[in-house]
Amino acid sequence: MDQKLKDIVIGHSDDIVKMWLEEVNKKKSSDYTATISDELFESTNREFVNVIFTSIEKSGLTNDLNDFSERLINLGWPLSYLTDGMQVFRRVITEYILKQSEQIDSDYFAEVLRKVDGWVDPVINQLVNEYSGSWEHIVSLQRVALQELSAPLIPVMDNITIMPLIGTIDTERAKLIMENLLDGVIKHNAEVVLIDITGVPVVDTMVAHHIIQAAEAVRLIGSRCILVGIRPEIAQTIVNLGIDLGKFPTKSSLRKGFKSALELTNRTIEDVQSKEQDIENLIDSLNRE
Amino acid sequence: MDFQSCVNIKKEWDIVGARQLGRDIARKIGFGTVDQARIATAISELARNIYLYAGTGKICFEAIEDMNHKGLRIVAMDDGPGIKELSQVMEDGFSTSGGLGAGLPGVKRLMDDFDIQSEDGKGTEIKAVKWLR
Numbered sequence: 001m002d003q004k005l006k007d008i009v010i011g012h013s014d015d016i017v018k019m020w021l022e023e024v025n026k027k028k029s030s031d032y033t034a035t036i037s038d039e040l041f042e043s044t045n046r047e048f049v050n051v052i053f054t055s056i057e058k059s060g061l062t063n064d065l066n067d068f069s070e071r072l073i074n075l076g077w078p079l080s081y082l083t084d085g086m087q088v089f090r091r092v093i094t095e096y097i098l099k100q101s102e103q104i105d106s107d108y109f110a111e112v113l114r115k116v117d118g119w120v121d122p123v124i125n126q127l128v129n130e131y132s133g134s135w136e137h138i139v140s141l142q143r144v145a146l147q148e149l150s151a152p153l154i155p156v157m158d159n160i161t162i163m164p165l166i167g168t169i170d171t172e173r174a175k176l177i178m179e180n181l182l183d184g185v186i187k188h189n190a191e192v193v194l195i196d197i198t199g200v201p202v203v204d205t206m207v208a209h210h211i212i213q214a215a216e217a218v219r220l221i222g223s224r225c226i227l228v229g230i231r232p233e234i235a236q237t238i239v240n241l242g243i244d245l246g247k248f249p250t251k252s253s254l255r256k257g258f259k260s261a262l263e264l265t266n267r268t269i270e271d272v273q274s275k276e277q278d279i280e281n282l283i284d285s286l287n288r289e
Numbered sequence: 290m291d292f293q294s295c296v297n298i299k300k301e302w303d304i305v306g307a308r309q310l311g312r313d314i315a316r317k318i319g320f321g322t323v324d325q326a327r328i329a330t331a332i333s334e335l336a337r338n339i340y341l342y343a344g345t346g347k348i349c350f351e352a353i354e355d356m357n358h359k360g361l362r363i364v365a366m367d368d369g370p371g372i373k374e375l376s377q378v379m380e381d382g383f384s385t386s387g388g389l390g391a392g393l394p395g396v397k398r399l400m401d402d403f404d405i406q407s408e409d410g411k412g413t414e415i416k417a418v419k420w421l422r
């Protein structure tokens with residue numbers, strides 16, 4: 001029985017492939033694969049059906065299947081192409097076997113269904129696993145990348161460090177900000193820390209609360225904190241919310257914050273231009289003589 | 290524009306989703322950047338309350354229109370434990386979780402109309418409207 005069914009399928013693989021291709025091509029016009037060129041679609045279909053047949057022939061999963069799915073993942077083909085294809089294959093093959101058989105009773109029918117499932121399901125599982133595995137991998141990589149970006153600390157000058165914050169602040173990130181801020185202040189021996197919130201889209205009570213706590217903690221270890229990059233609309237929402245940010249200085253831009261940080265550490269920005277100008281004038285006057 | 294769209298709040302990141310959808314709708318209605326920021330902040334507060342105190346719930350947005358002006362209605366619903374101290378939570382500085390306690394009174398000030406209904410053990414429903422000026 002086992003071998004007989006397999007023989008039917010392998011022996012008539014050409015017919016089955018033809019039926020399958022027809023069915024799959026019918027799907028193409030309407031959906032996701034519309035942007036893929038005809039030749040590529042054709043050749044991928046051929047390869048797909050060959051892969052399925054090899055796995056039936058060898059009654060098990062093959063390396064071909066892995067290679068095939070890996071390549072489709074890299075090309076960015078939708079998973080639904082593969083699952084649809086397998087569903088069509090299941091339908092076609094069941095129909096074909098039943099047509100080939102002389103006597104059909106319920107036992108035989110059940111046996112055929114079970115056999116076909118035994119061929120098709122492992123392939124589907126394998127494909128879905130490959131795809132979801134690749135997605136999970138991407139998500140975890142992005143999470144790591146995001147974490148690396150989440151709370152950077154830049155020592156711009158002796159005693160002055162800047163922490164630019166960009167994007168949404170959630171609980172996990174708020175924790176990271178606090179840790180990095182305190183570590184960095186000690187490590188770089190910073191007297192003044194500028195927290196730049198230009199890139200934070202929304203400042204609600206939770207974000208404000210975390211910033212206040214971070215500033216307070218910085219104060220406790222003997223440094224000062226300046227909150228910079230408060231956009232006008234953010235200033236209005238902070239006032240509306242009734243959040244008191246009066247405990248530490250705030251500035252509208254990083255530039256202003258940096259200037260007052262310099263003042264706090266007894267330094268100023270001086271133009272070197274004037275000296276150069278003097279020398280140029282001197283040379284000019286020498287030339288004229 | 291008479292549509293209603295909802296965001297389910299289950300994870301902390303759903304707050305961001307709700308905020309973005311709300312901001313998009315506000316922009317389509319024609320709110321300026323300041324009002325967009327107010328609306329986004331209000332949504333953030335409401336969504337965070339759901340996430341922190343009720344666990345799950347949803348936030349719905351509705352573009353509304355009366356005789357002479359347009360507006361945006363935000364409805365926050367949950368089946369959480371409800372709020373026992375309803376008058377206290379509307380006071381500034383009251384918090385059961387160690388926060389700033391500015392959330393709900395803040396939302397009331399950020400929006401134009403504000404209505405809260407809550408029953409102990411039966412959940413909370415907050416409706417807030419911002420009118421386009």
